[in-house]
Amino acid sequence: MLKYIVRRLLMLIPVLLGVILVVFTLMYITPGDPVDSLLGDNATPEAREALREELGLNGGYFQRFYNYITRLLRGDMGICYATNLNVATRIAQTFPNTVKLATFAVVFAVILGLSFGVISAIKQYSFLDNLVMSVSMIGVSMPSFWCGLLLMLLFCVQLNWLPASGFDSFACVILPGVSLGLNSAASIARMTRSSMLEVIRQDYISTARAKGQSEFRVIMDHALKNALIPVITTVGMQFGLLLGGAVLIESIFSIPGVGKMMVDAIKARNYPIVQGGVLVIALAFCLVNLVVDILYAYVDPRIRSQYK
Amino acid sequence: MNGDKLLEIKNLTVHYESFDATVHAVENLNLSLRHGETLGLVGETGAGKTTTVKSVMRILPDPPAKIVSGEILFDGQDLLKLSVKEMRKIRGKQISMIFQDPMTSLNPVMTVAEQIAEVIRLHEKCSKKDAHKKACDMLELVGIRPERGSDYPHQFSGGMKQRVVIAMALACNPRFLIADEPTTALDVTIQAQVLELMKRLKAQYQTAMIMITHDLGIVADICDYVAIMYAGEVVEYGTREHIFNHTGHPYTRGLFACIPDIFTDQNELEPINGLTPDPTQLPEGCRFHPRCPHATERCAKEHPENIELAPGHFVACHLANKGGNENA
Numbered sequence: 001m002l003k004y005i006v007r008r009l010l011m012l013i014p015v016l017l018g019v020i021l022v023v024f025t026l027m028y029i030t031p032g033d034p035v036d037s038l039l040g041d042n043a044t045p046e047a048r049e050a051l052r053e054e055l056g057l058n059g060g061y062f063q064r065f066y067n068y069i070t071r072l073l074r075g076d077m078g079i080c081y082a083t084n085l086n087v088a089t090r091i092a093q094t095f096p097n098t099v100k101l102a103t104f105a106v107v108f109a110v111i112l113g114l115s116f117g118v119i120s121a122i123k124q125y126s127f128l129d130n131l132v133m134s135v136s137m138i139g140v141s142m143p144s145f146w147c148g149l150l151l152m153l154l155f156c157v158q159l160n161w162l163p164a165s166g167f168d169s170f171a172c173v174i175l176p177g178v179s180l181g182l183n184s185a186a187s188i189a190r191m192t193r194s195s196m197l198e199v200i201r202q203d204y205i206s207t208a209r210a211k212g213q214s215e216f217r218v219i220m221d222h223a224l225k226n227a228l229i230p231v232i233t234t235v236g237m238q239f240g241l242l243l244g245g246a247v248l249i250e251s252i253f254s255i256p257g258v259g260k261m262m263v264d265a266i267k268a269r270n271y272p273i274v275q276g277g278v279l280v281i282a283l284a285f286c287l288v289n290l291v292v293d294i295l296y297a298y299v300d301p302r303i304r305s306q307y308k
Numbered sequence: 309m310n311g312d313k314l315l316e317i318k319n320l321t322v323h324y325e326s327f328d329a330t331v332h333a334v335e336n337l338n339l340s341l342r343h344g345e346t347l348g349l350v351g352e353t354g355a356g357k358t359t360t361v362k363s364v365m366r367i368l369p370d371p372p373a374k375i376v377s378g379e380i381l382f383d384g385q386d387l388l389k390l391s392v393k394e395m396r397k398i399r400g401k402q403i404s405m406i407f408q409d410p411m412t413s414l415n416p417v418m419t420v421a422e423q424i425a426e427v428i429r430l431h432e433k434c435s436k437k438d439a440h441k442k443a444c445d446m447l448e449l450v451g452i453r454p455e456r457g458s459d460y461p462h463q464f465s466g467g468m469k470q471r472v473v474i475a476m477a478l479a480c481n482p483r484f485l486i487a488d489e490p491t492t493a494l495d496v497t498i499q500a501q502v503l504e505l506m507k508r509l510k511a512q513y514q515t516a517m518i519m520i521t522h523d524l525g526i527v528a529d530i531c532d533y534v535a536i537m538y539a540g541e542v543v544e545y546g547t548r549e550h551i552f553n554h555t556g557h558p559y560t561r562g563l564f565a566c567i568p569d570i571f572t573d574q575n576e577l578e579p580i581n582g583l584t585p586d587p588t589q590l591p592e593g594c595r596f597h598p599r600c601p602h603a604t605e606r607c608a609k610e611h612p613e614n615i616e617l618a619p620g621h622f623v624a625c626h627l628a629n630k631g632g633n634e635n636a
Contacts, residue, residue: 125371201369203412209367210407211427211476212400215392225417300417301460 001297004307008290012283019282020072020275024065027271033057034081034269055081068275077279078272082264087276090261095280097167098250098257102242104177109184110235116185117192117231122219124197132189139186145248148179152252165254176253180246184238191234195227202226228299236292243288244281313381314484314516315364316340320378322359325371329588333359335540337378338614341533343483346510346517348531348548350524350563352584355537357520358408361486364518365405366395382484401431404477405486409493410469414461420472421447421457424479431480446475450505467498471505478509485510485517491526503529524567528552536560539585539595546621556623558600594626602627 034055035048052058056067071078077087120132155175156164163172199205200223208222209215247259254260258277265273297304317339324331334356341347349357362368364380366387380387382403387395407413415423424443428434434442444454450471461469470490477485490506491499507530510517519531527534527548534551536544536559544557555561562580582599585591591598597607606626614622615629 203407203409204415206362206367207405207407207413207473207476208415208426210365210399210405212396212398212430213426214396222415222418226415302416302462305460305462 001294001304001307005290005294008293012286015286016279016282019279020069021065023275023278024068025061027269027274028061028064030269032269034271037268038081077276080265080273081270082268082273087272090273091258091276091280094256094258094261097255098243098246098259099284100173101177101180101246101250101255101257102239104173105181105242105246106184106235106239108177108181109188109238112181112185113188114192114231117189118196118219118224120189120193121196121200129193133193136186136189139182140190142182143248144179144183145252147182148176148249148252151175151179167253167255167257172253172255176246176249176255180242180249184235184242187238188231188234192227192231195230196223199223199227225299229296232292232295232299236288236295240285240288243284312343313340314343314383315518316379316381317360317364318379318381320360320363320380321376322356322363322368323374323376325374331587332540332590333373333587334363335590337540337542339535339542339545341484341516341518344514344516345532346519346530348527348534349518349520349537350522350527350534351537352522354584354587356540357537358488360537361405361488361518361520364486365399365403367399367405397431400427400482401480402482403484403486404480404482406470406473406477406488406490408489410466410473411493413473414469416461419458419460420464424457424472424476427476427479443475443479446479447472449478449509450475466494467502470494470498470502474502474506474509478513478515481513483516485515486520487517488520489522490519491523492521506530524563536563539590540587541595541624542622543596543624544622546618550618550621554618554621556617556621556628557596557625558602558627559596562599594624 034057035043035051039048039051056064059067068078075088077091079085080087080090083090116132116136120129123129152164152175155162162175163169164175166172200219205218205222208218213222244259246255246257247263249255250257250260251263258281262274262277264270265277297307317337320334320337321332322334324333337356337360339347339360349360351357359368359373362373363375364382364387368375375388378388382398387398390398414420418426421440421443424446425436425439428439428442429436432439440457444457447457448454452468452471452475456464461472464472470493474490487506491502494502503526506517509515510530519526521527531548534544534546534548535542536551536557538559544551544555544560546556551560555564559580562578565578566580568574568577580599581601585595585598591608593609594600594603594607594612597603600607604626610626612624612626612628614624617623617628
């Protein structure tokens with residue numbers, strides 16, 4: 001198992017190199033000049049040239065890529081044009097907020113999705129099942145920013161229960177977390193249902209009932225663990241996506257997260273931030289996937305034996 | 309059929325109901341079994357054998373299955389009237405079941421010892437450690453090294469899995485064992501081993517058993533009584549000797565004709581013509597009449613009652629007394 005993890009971690013190197021290359025190239029060929037937004041329209045050509053020299057924007061593609069890579073390998077991701085802070089510092093400021101938000105959203109989604117998925121499967125074709133599946137259909141198709149706005153209208157404007165913006169207390173996480181998690185909850189519920197339905201028709205479920213085991217334990221001990229594999233995949237995917245893709249929700253609720261930082265950086269052609277941000281998100285995505293694969297092995301002994 | 313009956317099924321009717329049709333899986337079925345005896349339940353696929361025994365365990369999937377009427381008396385107690393909780397105390401403790409396919413009847417994510425210990429802990433007051441110890445003893449009893457208890461089902465071969473299933477079924481020393489085609493999924497040599505094991509354990513524990521099979525060889529090997537099922541009904545019931553030597557029902561004779569005889573020079577077997585009827589649209593009268601070589605007009609109209617050919621040997625056929633059973 002340890003060998004497998006080490007191998008997977010080594011595989012991260014080419015993946016991240018690929019990500020670096022693609023992002024660098026994209027930013028290189030994107031029209032626009034960071035100097036425009038830093039100095040404004042009235043700057044003299046001399047001042048602009050001096051700034052370009054200082055930021056290392058002169059020189060060809062290969063020259064700049066070489067400079068970037070060599071600095072990156074020394075652990076230097078560059079300086080943010082807008083704040084003059086180290087990129088690593090900026091990410092350290094914003095990334096924890098995104099992680100907090102995504103974690104809350106995923107925990108919320110798993111609790112909601114898993115329980116409703118299981119109930120739906122046990123009571124297949126019942127009124128409850130139809131209700132849960134209809135609601136989850138809406139949940140899957142509803143854009144999270146729209147849902148966020150509606151929740152904000154209700155809980156912040158009408159009822160005044162929760163704060164509409166900021167990120168300084170736990171109450172601030174609830175609304176954006178819920179709006180972000182609803183989508184995932186719906187897809188987790190649908191995945192759990194179909195996976196459970198497949199499992200509860202298996203012979204070993206009849207075996208468990210034939211032993212005299214209670215229906216609750218049959219579902220929890222025998223069925224759920226077997227049904228979890230595809231659900232874990234979905235949860236992992238969702239978490240990975242949320243880590244990088246909470247852009248809209250972060251903007252609506254003014255949360256200083258990595259998504260919002262990246263959008264601002266792209267607008268201002270703030271190259272070091274974009275490159276650094278994408279790198280960190282890609283790394284996080286890969287690590288979440290690794291955790292998912294390790295969880296498979298934990299849940300299913302058949303997969304565990306393949307890793308040896 | 310008198311005496312101290314362990315199991316008595318009276319007029320059991322089970323339907324599967326779907327949106328547009330009702331499947332008459334079991335109709336008016338009567339069966340009984342005494343302590344320590346073995347009954348072979350024989351019939352084609354879809355005859356209602358598994359449905360019958362799953363009704364006894366009350367583990368039919370509901371919906372779509374519905375037990376429409378009947379009584380299932382176990383030790384004089386109607387199982388169909390018990391509460392879910394009372395029934396759970398009987399399952400695994402008094403009545404155990406071995407399923408057809410050992411490949412799928414073990415939970416892939418639990419070790420085999422855990423799965424055996426589960427049934428022990430459900431019915432016997434003992435610590436987790438004692439249950440595990442007993443589970444390993446059971447494995448040894450069926451010829452598996454006890455240290456393999458911590459292995460998972462995928463690490464066992466088919467025959468060994470079926471041994472595990474048997475160990476699990478016998479762990480609480482049940483009085484009644486249901487074996488649903490326990491050897492169908494296994495190859496022939498393993499079949500013989502598993503049957504031998506079942507015979508030995510049955511004798512050792514004095515367990516009564518219903519053995520579902522479509523292999524008449526297995527019936528000849530271990531059953532005391534035989535019930536032949538066709539399209540949801542028992543068409544012939546009797547001791548093994550009676551059924552094998554004085555076959556009453558044309559369907560049973562058809563089944564025997566399908567067995568190759570190694571002492572004569574046969575080029576072809578005699579199949580039973582036609583197919584089992586669609587259980588949503590069963591034929592009028594005797595259900596076997598469209599395929600029966602001796603069918604008369606009466607067979608197409610009137611449903612045959614049970615006729616007692618010899619004491620304890622029942623046949624549901626209009627022709628049973630008329631020597632229709634002697635020729636052919």
